[in-house]
Amino acid sequence: MHFFSDNAASVHPRVWAAMQAADAPDFPYDADALSRALDEAFSALFGTPCVGLWVATGTAANCLALSAMVPPHGAVVCHREAHIEMDEGGAPGFFTHGAKLILAQGEGAQLTPESIAAAIDPIRPGVHQVQPHAISITQASEYGRAYRPHEVAAIGSLARTRGLGLHMDGARFANAVAFLDCDPAALTAQAGVDALSFGFVKNGGLGAEAIVLFDEELAETIRFRRKRAGHLQSKGRYLAAQILAMLEHNLWLDNARAANAAAQELAGACAGRLLHAVEANELFVTLDDVEKTALRGMGFDFYDWPAPAGTPGAARLVTAWNSDPAHVAALARAIRNL
């Protein structure tokens, strides 16, 4: 019974079907009909003209977007526990040709205008210190917290004031939208986001994420950089098919709702154990070694998490679009009984 991560979950049947429906030959790279349909699909979803480009991974999506927003001699402000800082093997440095990540603080791996200002205000202007050019936030955050529309808008406003671009790492954007039950545009285009990494792989896709560009001028350089990074797959129609299938009939939201619901069921069993409010499909809970051993002995798999000061130990539990309700119920029961 897997609660390791959503990043290796099975592929949704409608995604499989869409891929196989794309099997007839079409033009290579992104010249096929499906790839060419992405701009319109995302523009409809977000209610504003935007560009949608597929890539295989969230790391590629994040870093290609950032590479168009920051020069090699510049910096991106992000949370010190952001995925781009902690889990992408230095990919931002590669794609941006050595730009820097300026690490800011914040509860729940979330930034605020104040924490961003605290990180960049001490930077002296001029060439001796690396200057910020963009902000990157994660929605939902690395601790499964969802920025509210007005919170993103406040960061977007700061970004505009300071002349910075705003990128959103939306590996779990669907979970945040599902939790907030709001218009996705309110979290992005309307809030000043220039580029969104819209994740599908953790949410029922196979190997396709989207870079959605509300600042359409970023698209040109990203197209060149995608090719140059070996990310322009020749059978791109199979990636476009995945994304279109996820958007159709809001499968992306349905899948995220299912994962979120499973997380909420577990959260109900974790009273007093939660390190962070559960606003997506991840739970960070205190568990001591005896408890972990007990749960694992019952067949539940999950990752240890670094224990915050004052706790006897911690773990991360992740649900997915296809978490087995019986497994979820069993885990909830088992935690209640600890």
Next chain:
Amino acid sequence: MHFFSDNAASVHPRVWAAMQAADAPDFPYDADALSRALDEAFSALFGTPCVGLWVATGTAANCLALSAMVPPHGAVVCHREAHIEMDEGGAPGFFTHGAKLILAQGEGAQLTPESIAAAIDPIRPGVHQVQPHAISITQASEYGRAYRPHEVAAIGSLARTRGLGLHMDGARFANAVAFLDCDPAALTAQAGVDALSFGFVKNGGLGAEAIVLFDEELAETIRFRRKRAGHLQSKGRYLAAQILAMLEHNLWLDNARAANAAAQELAGACAGRLLHAVEANELFVTLDDVEKTALRGMGFDFYDWPAPAGTPGAARLVTAWNSDPAHVAALARAIRNL
């Protein structure tokens, strides 16, 4: 009737089946059972210990391999019409951090020890000129020519003598092996090749190529660089599944034989028109504008090719593992009747 390219052909049913058989959850990235089986599968195929790593594209395979073989201040010798020079959007410069491509000559987009020596012998030693560190050859070449085992071995011998690594871009390696009907090891490990980009996408795969490392010491840095380039997909098992399906029962060879046979059938109809001997699944033929218009009028699709001096025009015809025999026969007939 498509003769544009093999790079967007449909996916083979056994590849689809293998991907779907991999749908059960397993560990992410390359920790799953299928990804972990690649080393053994390639070691068995080539009869020598080697490492096999999946990536989504041939560009990523080529450039990750080269990035481990050449320092940023070094150079790779390749043919002036090599894919890495002509068609990868500058990816070698990106992955190697600015290493140079030294362009050598050769009939049929093939290098020889002599043409390589002619390119590098004038380079003065020392820091003022960029020094070569590796050679990259394409098998089959960009003009569909297959290096014989002794030809690769001669280049391998030169590489050893000069202290250079040897990389093989095998986007159509299968077609070359099928044409030569030889042991794949004779073209690679036994001939001094350090790293092979083993292509599957053009041969019935969806989005998986292999970097096969006969010099296993290259693997460590490539694993880090693959992650850093955003090419370590979290659902890697679906890529491994494609590759294993292609290797099983030599599907890769069967598919290549089918494509090659179709090309030979066309070649039989192109007497006097062939710009290069047909040794894989590509034909480069003289066709004037009237002839092209006639063929296209009959429903045959293909790309124009720059006309060599003294010819009235040229085109490229490419067959694939699933070229429709009726279409091939029809095209052969149509060309004969021109």
Next chain:
Amino acid sequence: MHFFSDNAASVHPRVWAAMQAADAPDFPYDADALSRALDEAFSALFGTPCVGLWVATGTAANCLALSAMVPPHGAVVCHREAHIEMDEGGAPGFFTHGAKLILAQGEGAQLTPESIAAAIDPIRPGVHQVQPHAISITQASEYGRAYRPHEVAAIGSLARTRGLGLHMDGARFANAVAFLDCDPAALTAQAGVDALSFGFVKNGGLGAEAIVLFDEELAETIRFRRKRAGHLQSKGRYLAAQILAMLEHNLWLDNARAANAAAQELAGACAGRLLHAVEANELFVTLDDVEKTALRGMGFDFYDWPAPAGTPGAARLVTAWNSDPAHVAALARAIRNL
């Protein structure tokens, strides 16, 4: 008697004097009075507003300028014997983060609109092939040939038409201006040059070259990149002092005239031996091994040069601002007597 190169010649006494006059403390980096005087000095010289930035080497000047004119995924067109291609250890690839050099042909290491067009016209638009973003020409060229104002203007016109930037490597700009006896603006600002690497080191300086930016918008990024490349020296006033001393009373022109005159004296002795017209301070002459040995036996030092087809051998002779007239006369006599 050295005719090796001008690149290690002694420093002119007025340059020494200016450096020592700058010994009093001032602000570091480029905030001192001398560094701040460069914009005005160059604007006066060229008769148009421009920015002047010092760096220590011609390689740094060339590559910083180019790095502001071409994105990492782009290319610079240059002559296949250009210094940036042949003699800078791959520095363009480093500073531009892997942009490509597209090599064009041309007599005397000079480009023409036609040779540039021949190099870039075959490039397909789109992301698969690297697109040109700038042209770099060398004045005087690597073979000591001087572009006439109308020749630069023709290239500048092409650059504008194609949307390309135009860079001039002026390591021996002074020699070209001295030879042509023309307004330096006619070779640069008025001819469409965006950035000039204005060389002083070969012409009596110690370690200071100028990047002169007629497109002043390039300055901002170059200032950041200069710092980031470790080229923003803290005692920059000593570099600015060198440049100002060279500009004052046209020392740069006087020095170049002296070097050119020495070269012309040698040219007069090389009838029938000259591989290129002598328009600066370099001579490329046919000399066979016996002749070279004879000259070296008399105490003349010079570099061999690759012998063009049909010649028995070749050598390069370089004069400098301080070539000893007696040595020059002796060499001229010796060559006449061969």
Next chain:
Amino acid sequence: MHFFSDNAASVHPRVWAAMQAADAPDFPYDADALSRALDEAFSALFGTPCVGLWVATGTAANCLALSAMVPPHGAVVCHREAHIEMDEGGAPGFFTHGAKLILAQGEGAQLTPESIAAAIDPIRPGVHQVQPHAISITQASEYGRAYRPHEVAAIGSLARTRGLGLHMDGARFANAVAFLDCDPAALTAQAGVDALSFGFVKNGGLGAEAIVLFDEELAETIRFRRKRAGHLQSKGRYLAAQILAMLEHNLWLDNARAANAAAQELAGACAGRLLHAVEANELFVTLDDVEKTALRGMGFDFYDWPAPAGTPGAARLVTAWNSDPAHVAALARAIRNL
């Protein structure tokens, strides 16, 4: 009366003399007799074979050294207030092609084995997190503190245990050695340092620092990278001359002792104001705005410094090899009288 910095101080007369004595032509780049004498000079000074290479700036010295010690996908551990992190405009990211700086803590901008371990122990092995490959410490530190030999040795020991290289930024190495009155080898070669950036510019030089490589195998790649970074000056003999003049008769130590003595004189006047012990030529002192205004009104120039919590304000005072004794005495008196 300047107490801004030592980085723009005048050049020592013996350095001027040595440069002018080098005026006779010699081979270019580093093939001249003076440049070729550096290895021997540093080997004698440090009592062990080592390689000495000149560059113009400390940033170039630091970053070239680090670029040979860490791959692009790796990281360097340094103090969060290290010069390479705070004041080099992102140069480490440029020279290393995007390697990361891992920021560690420590009093007085100094690292300890414990603070280094605290920074790197949480890093999970494998490709997802950037792995450390080297440590960089600054001697004297950014707060003018000097590592004792046993402190460097303890870090060197940790480096060996963890398989990390050890780099020392010695922009003020002379001041540290002068303060400690110890064998320079005890702080470097004998303590496990692989590469030292040996600073001369702040200590009476004009524009020459040395990269001293105790791990001689680093030299080869640094030579190529120095050229590629535009840092191989053609008149390198003038840089070598500066360094040799500084080493001769221990001018480097005499100059540092003078600067240190001036700093100690000021320190004597700053009882109760010192934020850090004075162990080199920098003082970090508490001064409120009224006091600063008073001092500046008397003609003393210095930089503000960010005020630590609980202080009314702070400033940095820097002495140099040629600080005027009268100015120093006057400033000491003025501070006492505040």
